[in-house]
Amino acid sequence: MKATTALKTVEITSLPLLILxxxxxxxxxxxxxxxxxxxxxxxxxxxxxxxxxxxxxxxxLGILLFIHSYTGTILLTSRLKNRKMATVVDYGVLAFLVYVLWVLIIGSL
Incomplete structure (x- = not known):
């Protein structure tokens, strides 16, 4: 995902996420x-x-949190010069968010 697309996504999800x-x-x-x-x-x-x-x-709320946080992470890591560190942060945040969403979904059943 490009940084400009990620920025637009963060902007779009910020107000609904704040309200929820x-x-x-x-x-x-x-x-x-x-x-x-x-x-x-x-x-x-x-x-x-x-x-x-x-x-x-x-x-x-969980879906908005997932989208907003992950695209925000993409914005953050796009500024890192160390690509290995950026990849570690990307996958670490993604793993954490998938876990949170999984608990949310299982808890809602």
Whole structure:
């Protein structure tokens, strides 16, 4: 993947990833903490639990995380002069992200 394509992908996925991450944090706290439930004026405890445990939202977050992180890694490693180090970082991040996505998918079944 070219660096320009990777940059565009990171830009496109950043806002949805931010929104979903914020939503998961707010609903997670609202579902376990009475004071956080009061602070999150738009989300009741039952709605917070429903949103936070939704397989669709969790999978969407995982897929966005995978795409955003891996393309960001491509951008980072495209600047490295040491190609062996770039390859190690690429494959290391890819292996980690595949593992995270696998746990997410298995946990959603």
């Amino acid at each position: 991450t914020g939503l998961m944090i707010v609903t997670g706290y609202a579902s376990v903490s009475p004071s956080a439930e009061k602070a999150s004026i738009f989300v009741s405890k039952s709605l917070a639990i429903m949103i936070h445990t939704s397989p669709l939202i969790r999978l969407s």
